[in-house]
Amino acid sequence: MDSQRRAAVRDGLGVGLAVGLSGLAFGAAAVAAGLGVAQACALSVVAFTGASQFALVGVVAGGGNLLAGALGAMLLGGRNALYGLRLAPTLGARGWRRLLTAHLVIDETTAVATAQPEPRSARAGFWATAVSLYLTWNLATLFGALGAARLGNPETYGLDVVGPAAFLALLWPRLVSGGTERVVALLAMAVAVATTPLLPPGVPVMLAAVAALAGVVRRRRTPPARRAGELSKA
Amino acid sequence: MAVWIAVLATGIGCYALKLAGLVAPQRVLSDERVRRFTALVPVALLTALVAVQTLAHGRVLELDAARLSGLAAAVVALLLRAPFLVVLVAAAVVTAGLRAFGV
Numbered sequence: 001m002d003s004q005r006r007a008a009v010r011d012g013l014g015v016g017l018a019v020g021l022s023g024l025a026f027g028a029a030a031v032a033a034g035l036g037v038a039q040a041c042a043l044s045v046v047a048f049t050g051a052s053q054f055a056l057v058g059v060v061a062g063g064g065n066l067l068a069g070a071l072g073a074m075l076l077g078g079r080n081a082l083y084g085l086r087l088a089p090t091l092g093a094r095g096w097r098r099l100l101t102a103h104l105v106i107d108e109t110t111a112v113a114t115a116q117p118e119p120r121s122a123r124a125g126f127w128a129t130a131v132s133l134y135l136t137w138n139l140a141t142l143f144g145a146l147g148a149a150r151l152g153n154p155e156t157y158g159l160d161v162v163g164p165a166a167f168l169a170l171l172w173p174r175l176v177s178g179g180t181e182r183v184v185a186l187l188a189m190a191v192a193v194a195t196t197p198l199l200p201p202g203v204p205v206m207l208a209a210v211a212a213l214a215g216v217v218r219r220r221r222t223p224p225a226r227r228a229g230e231l232s233k234a
Numbered sequence: 235m236a237v238w239i240a241v242l243a244t245g246i247g248c249y250a251l252k253l254a255g256l257v258a259p260q261r262v263l264s265d266e267r268v269r270r271f272t273a274l275v276p277v278a279l280l281t282a283l284v285a286v287q288t289l290a291h292g293r294v295l296e297l298d299a300a301r302l303s304g305l306a307a308a309v310v311a312l313l314l315r316a317p318f319l320v321v322l323v324a325a326a327v328v329t330a331g332l333r334a335f336g337v
Binding site: 070 | 236245249251257270282284286289293319329331
């Protein structure tokens with residue numbers, strides 16, 4: 001394995017283990033909200049997208065409408081569709097493998113895959129993150145649901161900052177080198193924060209996709225990029 | 235039972251959304267602007283996520299000094315070109331340390 005792919009796998013394992021541990025918080029929150037241990041674990045197995053899971057559990061805890069809770073959770077999962085659009089050419093999965101791959105297209109795997117310089121290390125990073133995160137997240141959910149909460153609130157150990165720090169670290173090289181990326185990032189943060197008090201959770205982050213549109217417009221004012229040959233780029 | 239239905243519906247709905255992106259016809263990506271857009275989408279959504287996870291609790295904006303300091307520590311580590319795992323550890327240690335002191 002070449003050094004680029006080794007680095008991608010190392011980053012992926014780091015994200016998978018570090019973010020996966022917050023499954024402890026999810027399992028504990030789910031049981032505290034009134035879900036059974038089996039229900040908490042089933043949600044991590046079949047939904048496998050943290051923000052949506054926390055959203056549904058929050059609605060159950062608040063005694064809210066379950067249908068609205070499920071729809072809200074799906075709204076939060078909407079960004080995974082946009083990630084899939086971006087990752088499809090890189091991952092190149094076909095047939096039954098595509099059905100399996102789809103389940104693993106989430107924030108963390110997208111962040112690691114798109115941080116890589118070329119498609120082979122992008123795929124290595126995607127799978128390293130996917131496998132380590134799936135295992136850690138589901139095991140941590142089980143332990144959290146079984147009462148690992150007695151060990152203390154995961155926030156005590158600063159685990160709530162690990163996710164944002166990981167995303168920032170993975171985006172960092174693109175933010176440092178690309179003017180368009182910096183504009184898109186700042187605009188996206190402004191849109192998401194400004195609309196957070198006004199819209200249901202999940203919508204502000206989806207809405208931040210308009211910042212990417214601004215990036216497209218900005219790019220068109222500069223000389224046209226090479227058209228042919230760019231398709232293969234990761 | 236109702237909770238089980240909500241759990242399974244959420245799982246199926248979230249899976250369908252993930253699959254939708256992967257199976258979308260690749261023809262849509264042949265347009266240069268669409269390709270630029272999808273390339274920038276992870277940058278936009280992930281930075282928005284960083285901002286929301288750091289600054290918001292549900293729909294309420296809140297300044298959690300320990301969490302903000304942890305993220306600031308991550309930025310310092312990145313500026314110092316620290317390895318990825320060092321960045322994560324720095325963020326968690328600073329946040330946990332400040333909380334231990336009651337911040």
